Amino acid sequence: MRRLLLLRHAKSEWPNGIADPERPLAPRGRAAAPRMGVYLAREKLLADKVLISPARRTRETWDLVSPLLDPVPLTASEPRIYEAPVARLLSVLREQASDVQTLMLVGHNPGLEELSLTLCATGAADTLERLSTKFPTGALAVIDLPVDDWQSVAPSIGRLDRFITPRELPETP
Numbered sequence: 001m002r003r004l005l006l007l008r009h010a011k012s013e014w015p016n017g018i019a020d021p022e023r024p025l026a027p028r029g030r031a032a033a034p035r036m037g038v039y040l041a042r043e044k045l046l047a048d049k050v051l052i053s054p055a056r057r058t059r060e061t062w063d064l065v066s067p068l069l070d071p072v073p074l075t076a077s078e079p080r081i082y083e084a085p086v087a088r089l090l091s092v093l094r095e096q097a098s099d100v101q102t103l104m105l106v107g108h109n110p111g112l113e114e115l116s117l118t119l120c121a122t123g124a125a126d127t128l129e130r131l132s133t134k135f136p137t138g139a140l141a142v143i144d145l146p147v148d149d150w151q152s153v154a155p156s157i158g159r160l161d162r163f164i165t166p167r168e169l170p171e172t173p
Contacts, residue, residue: 002145005104010138012057032138032166037068047104051078081107096150116141123160138166
């Protein structure tokens with residue numbers, strides 16, 4: 001069994017004259033990201049490895065989430081996650097080492113939403129419906145994959161364990 005955690009970057013700004021990869025988090029995103037970190041720690045949703053898009057907004061999201069995790073997982077920047085279609089994201093998954101039981105991707109839409117919908121064949125009907133409607137900024141999808149290795153990941157084999165948005169979580173002090 002493998003577990004995949006898909007964390008979309010928190011809400012970002014759209015400043016004039018700033019290239020998309022350099023867009024920073026908005027104040028709302030800076031408030032939401034730590035709430036997701038608290039949730040991950042409380043629920044013991046700890047990855048063995050985290051791959052992060054090199055975009056500024058994903059790095060800033062992870063910088064606000066990771067200090068709340070103990071231990072902080074092995075983290076690497078993965079340029080292929082940025083603006084990635086599902087096929088590229090599946091390739092990234094299938095390249096992971098066998099010692100990685102739980103993998104987290106910190107990335108973007110539409111890629112993360114499309115990947116989760118491609119992988120998930122089962123899960124609570126209401127949760128699957130919410131996921132298929134919208135994968136908002138800062139949201140987390142937890143997908144269980146009944147495979148022994150990442151190379152075996154294929155469409156429609158996953159079970160959506162949960163789908164959490166920052167709005168569902170209490171404010172952090």
